[in-house]
Structure formats: structure tokens, C-alpha cells
Amino acid sequence: MPATVSIPTVLRPHAGGARRLEAGGATVGEVFDEIARLHPRLGQQLLSAEGGLPVFVNVFVDDEDIRYLEGLATPVGDRTEITILPAVAGG
Amino acid sequence: MSALADYGIEPTPLVRLERLAPPGIHLFAKCEWHLPTGSVKDRVAAGMIAAAKAAGQLAPGLRLVEPSSGNTGIALARITRLLGIPLTVLVPDNVSEERIRLLQAFGAEIEFTPGSEGSNGAVWRAEKLAEEGGFLMLHQYENAANPGSHQMTTGPEISAQLAELGLGAPDAFVATLGTGGTLTGVGRHFRGLGSPTAIVAAEPPTGELISGLRSLADGYVPPVFDPSVLDGKILVRTRTSIDMTRRLMEEEGLFVGPSSGAAVHAALKFARRLTPGAVVVTLLPDAGWKYLSTGIFDGTIDEAEARALGRTLW
Numbered sequence: 001m002p003a004t005v006s007i008p009t010v011l012r013p014h015a016g017g018a019r020r021l022e023a024g025g026a027t028v029g030e031v032f033d034e035i036a037r038l039h040p041r042l043g044q045q046l047l048s049a050e051g052g053l054p055v056f057v058n059v060f061v062d063d064e065d066i067r068y069l070e071g072l073a074t075p076v077g078d079r080t081e082i083t084i085l086p087a088v089a090g091g
Numbered sequence: 092m093s094a095l096a097d098y099g100i101e102p103t104p105l106v107r108l109e110r111l112a113p114p115g116i117h118l119f120a121k122c123e124w125h126l127p128t129g130s131v132k133d134r135v136a137a138g139m140i141a142a143a144k145a146a147g148q149l150a151p152g153l154r155l156v157e158p159s160s161g162n163t164g165i166a167l168a169r170i171t172r173l174l175g176i177p178l179t180v181l182v183p184d185n186v187s188e189e190r191i192r193l194l195q196a197f198g199a200e201i202e203f204t205p206g207s208e209g210s211n212g213a214v215w216r217a218e219k220l221a222e223e224g225g226f227l228m229l230h231q232y233e234n235a236a237n238p239g240s241h242q243m244t245t246g247p248e249i250s251a252q253l254a255e256l257g258l259g260a261p262d263a264f265v266a267t268l269g270t271g272g273t274l275t276g277v278g279r280h281f282r283g284l285g286s287p288t289a290i291v292a293a294e295p296p297t298g299e300l301i302s303g304l305r306s307l308a309d310g311y312v313p314p315v316f317d318p319s320v321l322d323g324k325i326l327v328r329t330r331t332s333i334d335m336t337r338r339l340m341e342e343e344g345l346f347v348g349p350s351s352g353a354a355v356h357a358a359l360k361f362a363r364r365l366t367p368g369a370v371v372v373t374l375l376p377d378a379g380w381k382y383l384s385t386g387i388f389d390g391t392i393d394e395a396e397a398r399a400l401g402r403t404l405w
Contacts, residue, residue, distance in 0.1 A: 056310035058294070058324075063360075065294070065324035083326060085296060086310030088211055 003031050003080040007042075010086065014042040028059060028082060029072030046084065058085045094243040098137030098170060099127040102244075105252040105372070110342045111355065115367025117258070118358060121249065124347070124378035128166045128193075131245075131376040132159075132231075135272055136166035138240025139229040140174075154179065154226040158204075158213035160269075160403050161190030162377060163231050168197035181213040181220075183403040189381040209403050210269070211311045231270050232313040238276035245273065246280025249372055260286035262369040265358040267350045268292040268324070271316025273374060278320030289322040293357035295350075296328050325360055327353040330396040333387045336379070337395075340388070348382050349399070351375035 002024040025031035036043020060083040112118035126133035164180030185206025204212040278290040336352030358373040386398035
């Protein structure tokens with residue numbers, strides 16, 4: 001089963017309006033490559049020119065930030081939930 | 092004695108959460124509602140005012156302006172009133188009514204920012220105002236005294252309180268991410284001791300609320316937040332934080348606000364990867380009083396979640 005990627009409101013126009021996308025891959029990076037192939041403008045937001053994660057993008061695999069796991073190399077299993085969010089403040 | 096005792100900051104209780112802790116894990120929580128205005132932000136307000144005073148910034152005729160979803164504004168209002176300094180707080184217009192009433196009771200002036208923009212909206216307004224000048228903005232998101240207050244007080248308190256129980260540095264410290272001040276300051280305290288304590292953030296999912304953003308690059312990473320101290324970040328959804336807030340009341344007898352529920356949920360999630368005997372410390376930022384009108388304690392969890400969505404809870 002492919003992973004499910006939830007798309008934040010600000011990026012839905014780049015994803016044909018979709019709230020969620022499905023894409024296959026063994027890692028988050030592979031899933032994002034697949035998404036970039038299907039939705040090139042969305043891909044530009046998710047991957048920096050160097051191919052890494054842009055600073056304002058937070059990506060969670062099963063609610064854990066991948067920056068503190070293995071980054072784009074974080075493994076993705078069956079039906080993994082990937083959540084994309086902009087960096088935000090509270091306080 | 093606390094480094095900020097002149098401003099009423101005394102150590103808060105560190106309580107054991109016996110019923111919610113997984114088997115074999117020692118789970119403790121700092122009860123920050125014991126501070127003077129009932130939230131962790133009394134530390135931050137005291138630290139920032141003390142630093143401004145030391146820098147000679149508190150001149151007569153001064154006005155303070157500060158972006159805050161409530162607690163920092165309330166804590167600042169208490170101190171600035173004692174010092175005779177007028178204060179304007181920039182507040183998202185969807186925070187709970189109690190926060191607004193408390194700000195008014197402490198004598199602060201309020202300027203509302205669009206609730207749909209969350210706390211980021213108040214920060215953006217603050218940055219626009221700062222260009223105009225004519226007042227002092229302590230700016231909790233940019234002020235080194237914010238994490239500094241936690242490095243001076245919260246971190247040392249935790250170390251001393253665990254030592255009294257015969258325990259060493261914790262295996263993990265878990266707190267909610269707002270400005271990043273608590274995590275950065277407490278993280279630096281334990282890093283400074285050479286302790287391997289894992290520093291873990293609980294992050295709110297407010298990204299869904301921020302309709303003003305054009306792209307993810309319009310997001311905001313507070314300058315005081317030092318992501319290099321973090322070892323993990325866990326997303327906690329509104330429903331989950333409300334659910335755990337209610338469980339804290341039902342199972343531990345603790346009446347806390349929704350960010351406390353988020354912190355405990357993240358602490359329990361991180362604790363699953365630790366071995367028996369591990370010590371986990373979390374921090375409960377405030378009590379439940381200010382959230383009664385939001386309905387998070389009423390009815391079923393579905394009803395409570397529906398009422399809370401679209402609000403700035405942290």
C-alpha cells in the first residue's frame with residue numbers, strides 16, 4: 001500500500017486542490033520524488049534546490065518530525081501517514 | 092533561592108504522574124500554574140524585564156508592546172503595572188475570553204490580530220509596528236532572556252528536585268513548542284551539565300489555520316528557538332491534546348490547560364522507546380481555568396474538539 005501524504009491548505013493549489021495524496025516509495029524522499037513527478041510545483045515547495053528539506057517545512061511520519069529521525073531517508077512502511085506543515089509559533 | 096526571586100519566581104512543584112506513566116517509567120511534571128499569574132510565562136516575563144532593566148532600557152515615559160497569545164502578556168502586565176510602565180499586547184482575536192479579561196484586569200491595552208493567522212499573525216503585526224518605533228518591544232520570540240530565564244530557573248529546579256529524590260539527570264525532557272524558549276533554555280541547562288537528556292518538543296498542528304500563508308516559506312521559526320538542542324519533535328493534534336487534558340483531570344487529579352495535555356501525550360509517546368527505570372520530565376504550562384469558556388472540558392470529546400477547532404489554544 002502506498003503512503004498517504006496530507007497536504008496543508010497553503011499547498012493544495014499546487015496539488016490540484018487535493019487534501020491528501022497517495023504515493024509509493026521506501027523512504028520519505030522517494031515518496032516526495034513521486035509526488036514531484038505528479039505535481040512538479042508541489043515538488044518545488046517540498047524539496048530545496050540542493051534536494052534537502054527547506055527550513056520552513058516540517059514533515060512528520062506517524063506524527064514524528066523526520067528531521068530527528070533519518071530526514072528524507074526515514075523509512076516509509078505500508079499505509080504510513082506523512083503530514084506536511086509550515087513552521088508556526090505559539091506563546 | 093531562584094535567580095528571578097525579585098520578580099516572584101519561586102520553584103514550582105515537580106509531581107509524579109503515577110497512573111499515566113507506562114510500567115517502569117518514572118514520569119514527572121513541573122506544575123507551572125504555581126507561578127504568580129498562573130503560567131510558565133511568569134519566568135519569561137521576569138527574565139526579559141530583568142534583562143531590560145540591567146541594560147538600562149526601562150526609561151521613564153516608556154511604552155511596552157508585545158505579541159502574545161495571552162500568557163506572556165498577562166505575566167508582563169503584572170510586572171509592568173508594578174513598575175508603572177504602560178503595556179499594549181497584540182493578541183489573536185480567537186484566544187479564550189478569560190485571557191482577554193485577565194489582560195484587562197492587569198491593566199494591559201489590547202490590540203487584536205486576525206485569529207485565522209494564529210500566533211504568527213501577532214508576530215507579523217509586531218514586526219510591522221517595530222519598524223515604526225516609539226516604544227520598546229521585548230519580543231519573546233527574539234529575546235535571549237526568554238530561553239535564558241529557563242536556563243537560569245526551570246532547568247536548575249528540575250536538577251535539584253530530582254536530586255532530592257535520589258535521581259540524576261532525566262533521560263528525557265518533553266515540553267510544548269511555542270516560542271521554543273522552554274526547550275532551548277532547559278536543553279542548554281542539561282547540555283551544559285554534559286547530561287545525555289533527550290530534549291523533545293510537542294508541536295501544535297496550527298498550520299491548518301494559517302490561511303494568510305502563500306507558501307511554506309512564509310512560515311516562522313522563532314529566532315530564540317535553537318533546533319540544535321532537540322532530539323525529537325512530535326506532532327500533537329487538537330483532539331489528542333484535549334483528550335489527554337481531560338485524562339489528566341480524571342486520572343491524575345490535575346486541572347490543566349490543553350498545552351499540558353499535548354506535553355504529556357508527547358512524553359508518553361517518547362517514553363515508549365525508553366527502557367524501564369528511565370526518568371522522563373515534562374512541563375505543564377498552565378491550569379485549566381482560562382479554558383473553561385472554550386468548552387474543552389464539556390460533553391463528549393467530539394463536541395469538545397468541534398468547539399476548539401479554529402481557536403488559538405497555545
